[in-house]
Amino acid sequence: MSAWRVRPVNLEFQVLLKSPAVTGEDPDSSRELLTILGFREEEAKKSVAQHYGLLSVQETGFLVRASSFKGLLRVASEYVVELKSLNLGLGHAVCSFLDIEGMGMPKCMLPLPLKEETSEPLKRKFREILERERWVVTDNDRVEFNNYPCIPCSMFGATGLRSMVTVSFGRNFILKVEPGSFHRLFFNEVMRKLQGGDVRPLLLHALKAGGKIALTVKLSSWGPQGLRSKSCSPHALAAAMLWLAVRLVNAGFFRLGRFKSRGLGVLQIAPTDRTLDTLAQLLGVKPVEADITSRAIEILENELRTRLRGIDQQQR
Amino acid sequence: MNSQGSSITIDYYKELFGKGRSLLKNLSSRRVKDINDVRETVLSSARSGHWCLTILVYAADEFITNARDLVNRASGSVAHGRQRRGGPGPEELDAWIAWLMKGVLRYVFIAGGADSAKWRYLLGSSRAPAFASRASFRVTVRDEVKRVIEAMKALGAKDQVLEQRVESEKYLLVNVVDCKLGDGRWASELLNDALQQLGQLGLRLARKVTLGM
Numbered sequence: 001m002s003a004w005r006v007r008p009v010n011l012e013f014q015v016l017l018k019s020p021a022v023t024g025e026d027p028d029s030s031r032e033l034l035t036i037l038g039f040r041e042e043e044a045k046k047s048v049a050q051h052y053g054l055l056s057v058q059e060t061g062f063l064v065r066a067s068s069f070k071g072l073l074r075v076a077s078e079y080v081v082e083l084k085s086l087n088l089g090l091g092h093a094v095c096s097f098l099d100i101e102g103m104g105m106p107k108c109m110l111p112l113p114l115k116e117e118t119s120e121p122l123k124r125k126f127r128e129i130l131e132r133e134r135w136v137v138t139d140n141d142r143v144e145f146n147n148y149p150c151i152p153c154s155m156f157g158a159t160g161l162r163s164m165v166t167v168s169f170g171r172n173f174i175l176k177v178e179p180g181s182f183h184r185l186f187f188n189e190v191m192r193k194l195q196g197g198d199v200r201p202l203l204l205h206a207l208k209a210g211g212k213i214a215l216t217v218k219l220s221s222w223g224p225q226g227l228r229s230k231s232c233s234p235h236a237l238a239a240a241m242l243w244l245a246v247r248l249v250n251a252g253f254f255r256l257g258r259f260k261s262r263g264l265g266v267l268q269i270a271p272t273d274r275t276l277d278t279l280a281q282l283l284g285v286k287p288v289e290a291d292i293t294s295r296a297i298e299i300l301e302n303e304l305r306t307r308l309r310g311i312d313q314q315q316r
Numbered sequence: 317m318n319s320q321g322s323s324i325t326i327d328y329y330k331e332l333f334g335k336g337r338s339l340l341k342n343l344s345s346r347r348v349k350d351i352n353d354v355r356e357t358v359l360s361s362a363r364s365g366h367w368c369l370t371i372l373v374y375a376a377d378e379f380i381t382n383a384r385d386l387v388n389r390a391s392g393s394v395a396h397g398r399q400r401r402g403g404p405g406p407e408e409l410d411a412w413i414a415w416l417m418k419g420v421l422r423y424v425f426i427a428g429g430a431d432s433a434k435w436r437y438l439l440g441s442s443r444a445p446a447f448a449s450r451a452s453f454r455v456t457v458r459d460e461v462k463r464v465i466e467a468m469k470a471l472g473a474k475d476q477v478l479e480q481r482v483e484s485e486k487y488l489l490v491n492v493v494d495c496k497l498g499d500g501r502w503a504s505e506l507l508n509d510a511l512q513q514l515g516q517l518g519l520r521l522a523r524k525v526t527l528g529m
Contacts, residue, residue: 182408190419
């Protein structure tokens, strides 16, 4: 089958909210919304609300964006790839960890600006760093892309490269996700209150803990394989990376939405039985979580070595 | 609940708060420069590969019991919006307590008399997005701790069992983006030392798991 016509793969997960979550709201929108809902101005200023949509989702009336989940999976994936690369002694492997302005943001772009086109200082610096890290090697007219685009950009997309991973919600919420309101006091406010002072707590309108959301992650056909992976099929690499990223999310290192340091947004992402079979099939192991994890680590390590080992040896 | 123990804890918090408030005014604008210096140190640490994720697990039944009491006392009569309500539910309380832990630590370092930029880097500062928090706290039950540790081990984590107290029902999980902070010390060491100093809060390190390196 042509690489362009590979059948897409659907991976289905159940997302359980382990703690309340607030997503997709900036403070200004939140304040406006609460003012419309009848809150006094001073109350609206110190409140944050989960987005309630005019375009209502299901009967609950609030919006959770699938892109929030995609962002969560991407940032966890970037982390696991970078950690694994550092762990193997291969140096940086993810563009958002490169030491350049805008650290933390993905930077890969296609086509890569040619030297003569890199008049902008930032683009020029980016190009220099790519060559210094030997992700891109230029030899006269020949340009070799060792690690470009980087693995997360290859999978989740970059400027000029369509994402291979699409995240959407399943048809129904598995368990009704309800909004609820509660307040939070800072430590100093707790103490002021105990000493008889007056405090005004932060009021949060968030999704309550305990709700379940059906999440579908679609791995689309991948286009030219070289842009996606070098040591295995792009679907296998994507499955491996996503599986490991989900482990980190479930371990609580990455959480959804705002106020994460306040304990919000803790998730448990569990694959359905069918998805476990699909993942096992993609990775070539039995549908057992431990086996899938071992194989996923192996696949990711192989890919990183293929991309970066040559570079590492040359630098040493 | 042991009311005497709870009272001791609240007195301790009050003392900490009082010391911190009196020292807070002395903090200067040097803070931003200091944090930038720490950030540079962390970046060079990352370039050298001295960078990983660490999870510290504390057996924390006593601490959580006392903290719940503290929060309930403070929140009982707080009006919010146009409604009054009773105390928060158990899950809210646990999330709240985990968050308060960061506030307590912030006051620990302020009350110590030094405005250490390392602490600001770890706990976060509102001055710039680059100063987002590198440590998070979570209250959880034993089964979940087991699942977290199994997942981390599966990813190749080093599980350093320091001490185990199986009879405890609740744990405090501290996730740290771990790095060397200038004087050769790891961020997780800094946090652990501070938490151990709070011995009267009843926190005992149960497990340390590191992913990376």
